[in-house]
Amino acid sequence: MEIAGNVALVTGAASGLGEATVRRLHAAGAEVVLADVNDAGGRAVAGDLGDEDRFVHCDVTSESDVAAAVDNAALRGRLAILVHCGGGGTSARTVARDGRPHDLDAFRRVVELNLVGSFNVLRLASAAMAKNDPDGGGERGACVLTASIAGYEGQIGQVAYGSAKAGVIGMTIIAARDLAAMGVRVNTIAPGTIATPPMMMAPAAMREAFAGNVPFPKRLGQPDEYAALAEHIVENGYLNGEVIRLDGAVRFQPK
Numbered sequence: 001m002e003i004a005g006n007v008a009l010v011t012g013a014a015s016g017l018g019e020a021t022v023r024r025l026h027a028a029g030a031e032v033v034l035a036d037v038n039d040a041g042g043r044a045v046a047g048d049l050g051d052e053d054r055f056v057h058c059d060v061t062s063e064s065d066v067a068a069a070v071d072n073a074a075l076r077g078r079l080a081i082l083v084h085c086g087g088g089g090t091s092a093r094t095v096a097r098d099g100r101p102h103d104l105d106a107f108r109r110v111v112e113l114n115l116v117g118s119f120n121v122l123r124l125a126s127a128a129m130a131k132n133d134p135d136g137g138g139e140r141g142a143c144v145l146t147a148s149i150a151g152y153e154g155q156i157g158q159v160a161y162g163s164a165k166a167g168v169i170g171m172t173i174i175a176a177r178d179l180a181a182m183g184v185r186v187n188t189i190a191p192g193t194i195a196t197p198p199m200m201m202a203p204a205a206m207r208e209a210f211a212g213n214v215p216f217p218k219r220l221g222q223p224d225e226y227a228a229l230a231e232h233i234v235e236n237g238y239l240n241g242e243v244i245r246l247d248g249a250v251r252f253q254p255k
């Protein structure tokens, strides 16, 4: 699908993978709407693109926030691109070393943010895309979700996050089938360890250990490598229902 001339909604747009995607899609000619709970960061990125009003405050777990962000995007033109990056995680074991079981509300919060949030954004954005006129290839939209390789082989302490991301991986083929009749594609990127702000705030020794475990190239991924893949997924009309690992061939060890 052509990027230029379409409207793109990017969640988690104030930082990291979302910010890199905003910049790439903007450079490729999309009209980008930025959604995030981080107002200052989102406005700053939008301001860099020349228009702070492209930013919409949006909690991806809120039905009304996401509906408003989708409406905002659809009013600007043909909303045909979604890249959903809003998310994040915490760390706790199923049973802590002192014998305490994982807090159930903490587990629910991580699932709500990463799994329910992904579905909330996907269902509302794709419902708007279904109203588009199809392009020459019959496409009405392309959606990119963000999982994690922790959804396949989460490390110790990632039980909530890995479970939520496994749900995003599982959702991909089903949503692609659900939306096929409408000409809306759904794909997911499962990143390894990418040098976004949360990772860059980790101790240097931890970052070096992550980088050292990557077979090749022996480094963390760059946010623009994610954005480049998201851009390709949007452009490649035959890519559908797929989860693509972006990880330098690393397979997470237990810790």
Ligand SMILES: NC(=O)c1ccc[n+]([C@@H]2O[C@H](COP(=O)([O-])OP(=O)(O)OC[C@H]3O[C@@H](n4cnc5c(N)ncnc54)[C@H](O)[C@@H]3O)[C@@H](O)[C@H]2O)c1
Binding pocket: 011, 012, 013, 014, 015, 016, 017, 018, 035, 036, 037, 038, 041, 058, 059, 060, 061, 085, 086, 087, 088, 089, 113, 117, 146, 147, 148, 149, 190, 191, 192, 193, 194, 195, 196, 197, 198, 199
């Ligand atoms: N960086 C990595 O190594 C890595 C690896 C695998 C998966 N991921 C996933 O990629 C996505 C982006 O992560 P990142 O590394 O760019 O982190 P980041 O912290 O730089 O960006 C995440 C953005 O999401 C926003 N956000 C958080 N909760 C939100 C909510 N409820 N509604 C809307 N926005 C919200 C934050 O404000 C932030 O701007 C996340 O889903 C993360 O789980 C990241």
